[in-house]
Amino acid sequence: MGLLEIQRLSLCFGGIVALDKVDMTVQKGELHAVIGPNGAGKTSLFNCLCGIYRPTGGDILLDGKSIAALKPHHIGKLGVARTFQNIELFAQMTVIDNLLLGRHLHMHSGPFSGALFFGKALEEELDNRRKVEEIIDFLEIEKVRKKPVGTLPYGIRKRVELGRALAMDPRILLLDEPVAGMNLEETEDIARFVLDIQEEMGTTIIMVEHDMGVVMDIADRITVLDFGVKIAEGSPVEIQRNPRVILAYLGEEQ
Amino acid sequence: MRSKTFRESYREDIKVFQTLWVKLWLTTFVAFLLSVPLWADPYVIYMINLAGVSVIAAMGLNILTGFTGQISLGHSAFVALGAYTSAILATRLGLPFWLCIPAGGGVAAFFGILLGFPCLRLKGLYLAMATMSFGVVIEYTVTHWESMTMGVRGISMPKASLLGISLGDDARFFYVILAFVLLLTLAAKNLVRTRVGRAFVAIRDRDIAAEVIGVNLTQYKVISFAISSFYGGVAGGLYSYYMGYLHPENFTILLSIEYIAMIIIGGMGSILGAIFGGIFLTVIPDVIKAFAELLGQHLPFLQGRYDEEWNIATFGALIMLFLIVEPTGLNGIWGRIKTCFKNWPFTY
Structure with a gap:
């Protein structure tokens, strides 16, 4: 059994079926890509996985336990972190503060010890700052660490958001279009970071991405969605040859 | 001239008062404040005391509205709750003032939590309406629950005293208010730069991203309501002791709007902003009054026309002006002045 099991997952908004009985298994340590044309339900799937949407049918099992009905912050506690398609950083805070927020679950000081800022609360701030600086080093964003995120260029923001997710020390990392809108160089940087995360930190990664070059290069397995239905799953080579996938992407030959 | 500071540890990096200069400057300023009652005019002391109370209340509102983004138009209700709790405990049970003021804060915080829960799912305009209604309910209650609050007859407060020393006069109560302001400012500053x-x-x-990274929205919104109303309650308690007389008319929705004006003009989401705003809006009515009298001397048709409505109109105009021209408030202006001096004589 995989680390994450998605079983016959369905999601409806009124009459619109966003996900229709999707099955998917993600093994531990795997880099699993989810692809499909626009509106296929990829982001909806992510929103179900991290608790923003509650699925209307089916189940999601993490380590064999259902997480489908949990709230987002509970799922975060179980080790699921994500990035968003349209960057969802806290724009007015600095890079450091954004990453420290990623450490929120690993810190414990409450309002009283925070207000005193002495002893344990202080130690905790410093320990987590060290951890955050490791991530800053890893992602090569040292130069902007004190800048408010809102002032940073798009490519760097994407990186900061990845950093915030990493700060959670996740077991499963959900990346929603990590290289969207990037040039070749930036894309290669991100791809390299993603592979490093998978290999060095042993994190399981699920990635939604439109850039087929990146997906085919780095993914271990690929799931293809179309109109909320899973139409294929397999290794990159298998997916490239799958007639249903070609049909969904390119349409039928006249 | 200092341009950049080189820091050697994360401990140094997160200090509030970074350099020796800042510490020296601040110590001098506090020492200066401590000396104020020795030489200042009673009117100046009176204004500073009122400003201190406003600063505490505005800081509370800024934690809720400026930092957590939950708009509250009912902050006067928490100030009223704190004021009346202190007054009732002091007059009926004869409790000493150092117990009554925290108790006022505690009761206000309790009601803040009660209000926080139903308001969890409300945002923006709807939240403003809900909190405003709460303010109206509290105002109505203190006006009409005569057996408890004496209604429109008001409550006369006993003089505060500590260890047998009377703190009744303005100059002595100045130190009480100053102590609360310093303590609560430090607590707020620490709070906003740590996890919570x-x-x-x-x-x-x-809010969605916050939830995904593990922030429990319910818990933190309620904590924010609680802290904010605690500050409001303490301000109310201080106010009741300082003024010596409580009347429901002091806690209308206009007071809530005044607090909103304080944090907008001072600077949303900044501790210093609440201080600037609290002082500024306490002083401005007297400035307007003086200005109106000056105008009256030269323009006969304005002679003696000044009344309280002028203040409200000015608050409104100031809120608009700041929202359009300087959304970061006085705090933003202060920041620019500082940067300008820090980089002098270079332009950037």
């Missing part, structure tokens, strides 16, 4: 404060800002900026 960061979670507040996260909720303000992106």
Whole structure:
């Protein structure tokens, strides 16, 4: 059994079926890509996985336990972190503060010890700052660490958001279009970071991405969605040859 | 001239008062404040005391509205709750003032939590309406629950005293208010730069992302309501002791709007902003009055026309002006002045 099991997952908004009985298994340590044309339900799937949407049918099992009905912050506690398609950083805070927020679950000081800022609360701030600086080093964003995120260029923001997710020390990392809108160089940087995360930190990664070059290069397995239905799953080579996938992407030959 | 500071550890990096200069400057300023009752005019002391109370209340509102992004138009209700709790405990049970003021804060915080829960799912305009209604309910209650609050007859407060020393006169109560202001400012500053404060800002900026990274929205919104109303309650308690007389008319919705004006003009989401705003809006009515009298001397048709409505109109105009021209408030202006001096004589 995989680390994450998605079983016959369905999601409806009124009459619109966003996900229709999707099955998917993600093994531990795997880099699993989810692809499909626009509106296929990829982001909806992510929103179900991290608790923003509650699925209307089916189940999601993490380590064999259902997480489908949990709230987002509970799922975060179980080790699921994500990035968003349209960057969802806290724009007015600095890079450091954004990453420290990623450490929120690993810190414990409450309002009283925070207000005193002495002893344990202080130690905790410093320990987590060290951890955050490791991530800053890893992602090569040292130069902007004190800048408010809102002032940073798009490519760097994407990186900061990845950093915030990493700060959670996740077991499963959900990346929603990590290289969207990037040039070749930036894309290669991100791809390299993603592979490093998978290999060095042993994190399981699920990635939604439109850039087929990146997906085919780095993914271990690929799931293809179309109109909320899973139409294929397999290794990159298998997916490239799958007639249903070609049909969904390119349409039928006249 | 100092341009950049080189820091050697993370401990140094997160200090509030970074350099020796800042510490020296601040110590001098506090020493100066401590000396104020010795030489200042009673009117100046009176204004500073009132400003101190406003600063505490505005800081509370800024934690809720400025940092957590939950608009509250009912902050006067918490000030009223604190004021009346202190007054009732002091007059009926004869409790000493150092117990009554925290108790006022505690009761206000309790009601803040009660209000926080139903308001969890409300945002923006709807939240403003809900909190405003709460303010109206509290105002109505203190006016009409005569057996408890004496209604429109008001409550006369006993003089505060500590260890047998009377703190009744303005100059002595100045130190009480100053102590509360310093303590609560420090607590607020620490709060907003640690875990809980960061979670507040996260909720303000992106609540969905905040939840995904593990911030429990319910818990933190309620904590924010509680802290904010605690500050309001303490301000109310201080106010009741300082003025010596409580009347429901002191706690209308206009007071809530005044607090909103304080944090907008001072600077949303900044501790210093609440201080600037609290002082500024306490002083401005007297400035307007003086200005009106000056105008009256030269323009006969304005002679003696000044009344309280002028203040309200000015608050409104100031809110608009700041929202359009300087959304970061006085705090933003202060920041620019500082940067300008820091970089002098270079332009950037």
